[in-house]
Amino acid sequence: xxxxxxxxxxxxxxxxxxxxxxxxxxxxxxxxxxxxxxxxxxxxxxxxxxxxxxxxxxxxxxxxxxxxxxxxxxxxxxxxxxxxxxxxxxxxxxxxxxxxxxxxxxxxxxxxxxxxxxxxxxxxxxxxxxxxxxxxxxxxxxxxxxxxxxxxxxxxxxxxxxxxxxxxxxxxxxxxxxxxxxxxxxxxxxxxxxxxxxxxxxxxxxxxxxxxxxxxxxxxxxxxxxxxxxxxxxxxxxxxxxxxxxxxxxxxxxxxxxxxxxxxxxxxxxxxxxxxxxxxx
Numbered sequence: 586x587x588x589x590x591x592x593x594x595x596x597x598x599x600x601x602x603x604x605x606x607x608x609x610x611x612x613x614x615x616x617x618x619x620x621x622x623x624x625x626x627x628x629x630x631x632x633x634x635x636x637x638x639x640x641x642x643x644x645x646x647x648x649x650x651x652x653x654x655x656x657x658x659x660x661x662x663x664x665x666x667x668x669x670x671x672x673x674x675x676x677x678x679x680x681x682x683x684x685x686x687x688x689x690x691x692x693x694x695x696x697x698x699x700x701x702x703x704x705x706x707x708x709x710x711x712x713x714x715x716x717x718x719x720x721x722x723x724x725x726x727x728x729x730x731x732x733x734x735x736x737x738x739x740x741x742x743x744x745x746x747x748x749x750x751x752x753x754x755x756x757x758x759x760x761x762x763x764x765x766x767x768x769x770x771x772x773x774x775x776x777x778x779x780x781x782x783x784x785x786x787x788x789x790x791x792x793x794x795x796x797x798x799x800x801x802x803x804x805x806x807x808x809x810x811x812x813x814x815x816x817x818x819x820x821x822x823x824x825x826x827x828x829x830x831x832x833x834x835x836x837x838x839x840x841x842x843x844x845x846x847x848x849x850x851x852x853x854x855x856x857x858x859x860x861x862x863x864x865x866x
Contacts (some may be wrong), residue, residue: 669815676735688747746788750781
């Protein structure tokens with residue numbers, strides 16, 4: 586019996602050490618799988634556009650790619666994208682700092698917890714773009730109005746995820762931190778944040794997505810009002826000119842930036858933190 590088991594174990598070890606076929610190694614790469622999905626979507630897009638034969642309503646993928654390249658060569662598309670990103674990063678950073686401050690107060694005191702819960706219940710269901718008329722009235726045309734709606738878009742979902750993550754930290758970890766004499770900010774930074782980081786990272790992703798789409802929508806309004814802005818204005822301007830391929834190129838730029846941030850920034854943070862720590866599969 587022992588000889589049979591030994592032989593079976595030898596076979597398993599040999600199978601585990603055998604190199605995988607090339608196609609399986611390629612398939613195991615997430616970037617390759619996602620690239621294949623994008624290629625298939627582009628092929629479906631091209632096929633439907635050729636079948637519809639209406640470039641004014643639905644330009645083909647090749648026409649959109651040509652408009653995208655023309656926008657890059659002229660510098661207009663990249664300039665608008667950079668304008669949007671600068672405002673977005675400022676609003677996102679302010680929202681993250683405020684969310685961290687409110688969540689830190691909530692985990693430190695009962696009054697802070699009640700305060701944050703009340704504010705989240707009031708403002709989290711309120712769409713950020715609905716506050717744009719008030720922002721224009723209070724701050725006028727310009728970046729302060731955009732920053733106001735961006736901070737609103739980031740602050741509440743991130744604060745909600747942070748506070749939920751802190752609440753889910755086990756009592757064992759909390760007691761271990763207290764036994765080591767950790768109090769205040771050191772207790773939050775060394776115990777609560779690492780333990781709650783999966784929820785915090787999810788909140789950062791949600792806040793980024795909310796802020797990105799809120800910015801584009803707000804820039805469309807600014808385009809109507811002042812004739813300036815970033816990618817939203819680029820889309821609005823080309824819509825008025827009936828340059829539908831350029832409109833699709835602007836929308837594609839929004840998507841590409843979102844994919845880049847998700848794949849390069851948040852994915853890298855996830856791999857080096859929660860996956861490395863064994864907190865996610």
